[in-house]
Amino acid sequence: MAERSFAKEVEDLKLGDGDIFRGEGILAITKALLQSGISYVGGYQGSPISHLMDVLADANDLLEDLGVNYQASASEATAGAMLSASVMYPLRGAVAWKSTVGTNVASDALANLASGGVTGGAMVIVGEDYGEGSSIMQERTHAFAMKSQMWLLDPRPEQECMVNLIEKGFELSEASNTPVLLQVRVRSCHMHGSFVCKDNKRPEFTLKDALNTPRRDLSRIVLPPAAYVQEQEKIKQRFPAAIDFIKTHRLNEFFGDKAGSKTGIIVQGGLYNSTIRALQFLGLSDAYGNTQVPLYVMNVAYPTIDSEVAEFCDGLDHVLVVEEGQPEFIEQSISTVTARRKTPVTVHGKDYLPMGGDYTAAVLMGGIERFLEDHDPVQLGNRPPLPDPVPILTQPAVEKLKDVVPSRPPGLCTGCPERPIFAAMKLVHEELGEHHVSADIGCHLFSILPPFDLGTTTMGYGLGAASASAFNVKGAKRSIAIMGDGGFWHNGLTSGIGNAVFNKHDGVFLIIDNYYSSATGGQDILSSRAFNKRRKTNNSIVTAVKGIGVTWVRQIDRTYDVNQMRDVLREALTTDAEGPKVIVASSECMLNKQRRVKPQIRKAIQSGARTVTQRFGVDEDVCTGDHACIRLSGCPSLSVKELDDPLRDDPVAAIDNTCVACGNCGEVADAAVLCPSFYRADVVNNPTGWDRFRSRVTMGAIGFLQKRRERAAVSFDA
């Protein structure tokens, strides 16, 4: 069960010819796939592609009706390899993942696929996680497209254009026997927009047809001598075929009137909107894209179409290439084209625009303005005032604010079961000293931030264990490697644990099992505990680990037991046992648990059933305002509050009503011997007669004792 349900939105996927679709970009992409007649679809979750996987999961009935096989792939490599169905058969298929990380994982499969070539249209939707909001290293997918020769589509961020490019992309793939990459940036995935629909298409040739009449062709298999022939085929047949298709179907676009212009702009499709806004600020375009500077919009970012570039540059003195990220592949290829053809135009790009970082409208405005100032100042005319925050940002009151506003990086949610694990690790570090900690990708990576400050490196999804492999040294402090359940099944079982068994690694391997692939939105994985009618869940991590040869395994079923967590960690770090020490720490992701449990509790209370609800609290008279508890927690619901007491200086800890009573506060206070300020409050809703009677009797006795003591106290009441 994913974090977000798209059950309602999935209805929009059934829209037919002429209907208007309104919604998120990722849904528009899904709809485009269905309109293209795909036979199979798969992928691996990760922002900004997670919602695509969630939509597909929620749309399973619809997909089945259309004869589409949807696979929740084990990894991007699995998804990439799945495209091999399109090698021999006229089957259209699509897979999706977060890039460049997912493309890294899949690149082996993609390189083989691209070499042999495809018969049916094969498309990879990559969520280009670059710029603000990105969670990964800043790289471009472009390089993969070039090295394996796959066409890279980069549509204008407009749903009509995106949908069209997907449909045309399958045709292009088939016309040139080449897999196609379609890249969408984070904001375009989450962009609300609209387009006019077509009917969904059932595949003409089905998977069943393929299986019942299998085909093989040795020349499609990557093995010498076929591999050498395939390279020649790429150059001599597939490349020209693609160029031809792209030109004929006008996938790239020309805007503005070139007559009289000395300058022009060549822009990747995805950056079109920001470029138009920059031109609008400069007074060179209106809100509808009527630009005075001619534009060549490359909705196909690779390959470069020589003749189109030449046509655009003809008569221009200077062109500016607007291309986000580095290296400047497009600028280089445009330069090559114009140099070979001896076109009398100077190519600019990264000399006016920054080498790295987001190309926001403000950045583009600055670059284009300087470009035009140098090469065509007449264009700029009487300049309208440009948006400029600098005079405001340099005001003393704003300057001062820089030191005031605290950073707010993402962190573990309220009640997260991973929090007590890191609290326990902090406590063990206090006892045994600091250890080297290899971190992994997932929510648990937030351990690197305050208040835990644990973890030294992160080398990729599922590679936490593998990245500790050098640290197999007898007699030294043991290394600790962390890995989530998602990363474990993605590849960590073999790359990390299997590797450690085989090499007799002496380190500690901590697998955090929260029943979902949580960081990506709570998708089910092999070890998920929930029943899923389409997938086989409930496959134990412990069994898998034992199966691969680990002999020292400890399973913790309630991570909130900080004492036990600490003891097991201590044992793992100090035991004489040889080989990898594997700890599987399991508790359900609280975000997902609350989504599951909250409605049940509400219903139970409404129906009059006896229901206990819990929350934690802090006795403000007992708390001394040291905040040691927060330094071992960082829970969003555990905050501080100022008291109205003039005798006290420091704010005390306080728990707000978003507390989910996970128990961490109390357990940590106990395990770390902090203070007795925390209490858990249990409220019995719809109490039974016995509950009420017992409470009345107890509270009566307690009230008597309380009054007795109050009478004895010295009171300063007037």
Added chain:
Amino acid sequence: MKSDTVKLNLEAVGPATERPISVAIVAMGGQGGGVLTNWIVDLAETQGWVAQSTSVPGVAQRTGATIYYVEMMPHDPEGRAPILAQMPTPGDVDVVIASEFMEAGRSILRGIVTPDRTTLIASDHRALAVTEKMAPGEGIADSGAVFDAIGVTAQQEFIFDMNDLATRNGSVISSAMFGALAASGTLPFPRDAFYEVIRKGGKGVEASIRTFDAAFDRAVNGPAAETLAPATEDAETVTVPTQVRSRKANRLLQQLLKEQPAEVQEIAFLGLKKVVDFQDAAYGREYLDLLRDLQARDAAAGGTARGWLFTREAAKYLANAMAYDDIMRVADAKTRQARRQRIEQDLGLKGDQTLQTTEFMHPRMEELTSILPARLAAAIIARPRLYAWLDRRFNKGRRVKTYSLSGFVVLYALAGYRRMRRLSLRHRDEIAHRGAWLDQATEALDRDYDLGVEVLRFRRLIKGYSDTHDRGKSKFDKVMATARRLTGREDAAQWARILLTSAVKDSSHQSLDETIQTVETFV
């Protein structure tokens, strides 16, 4: 410059007015920014406008700072589709909506709030960042700085606690922000259109509309009259009575009124109540006697001219020193009637719901021995093997059900054991510690009034239980030792203040040690 030489009679392509209305929503992940964004898009579309929204969720959704962005334009009569931007451009945003006050500050730092065009709608409540909460003392960012910056950046602003308003009306902050947006007049849509959008949502409609209306009114009319009175002043003004009913208490009160100057009476009254509450009337007497002596030293050091600053600080910190945190105090706090009432109120207990609380206690052997009579405690400590044996049996986490008879009686008895407190090892240690501290403060006072005051304030470092208490004490010792070496310098008080600040903000001793190293370079 070229721009100066080129002045041509060229017009911009389109009319300048034909720009989209841009709205940026700055929020923390999972705080309702997405709901508000969808409402705004829906609002524009139902009014026949073209709207586009974008966001960058991903990991930012996990409680981090994030931003949503909406642009909208009226439908073009010629049917052309506008090209809308996917992110806000600094200096070009019409409306910024902030769901938390430091996020409002962050939006100002992003440059998206500018005086020529931006309406800022912000809730001034705080959700504290981890770094603010982590400090072992006061570490909360200064909201005043955000108010100052808003003053010079926003074209118009609507600032109030939308979170509180929403909670009071049984809804969430997005409804309140939507109401404030409607009231701001920045979107050319009628109020009914906003209602329509909320109603379409289907969930919690009534509460949402109630919140929307309340926020609308609050944005238009300003704060209601009764909330205008500064509430904080009420809380901090303490009226000292001239007479109280209880004879024991009255005797103490009269002593206080007689011995202490008017400026000191308020804080000393609070201090007196605290120590009497901690122990008994005799203990209050002890407090007043100590304070009287300190006030005499203050007078000798010229305290009159300083408004008795030294005595006032002494009244505060002496009370804190005397009412130290031991097992009896904790047990007492947990068994009071007011405590249960506060929890019931916090939880909003209603109807026939019943309440039980569980305490998480982990007293160590150290705490147990410290409350024993000093000689007995010393005898146990002198026998390490016995001590270790007892420790193994005693030192463990204990979960106590407060409102069960068995749990309550134990706590109640422990609270009653305070009658024996004066005999305890802890009490003896506390008196010695307190004495040394007061001695150093008064010695400093004679030579340097301000340094004397600062030494009193060092008391703030002693807090917590168990290890935390030990850590606080070691910080206190370091600061005291360094201060002693500062005596005689002109800037001694200033450095003492810096020492205290770095000790308060620092849990690892790192910045404190650095400050001490700096001090050591010149003393």
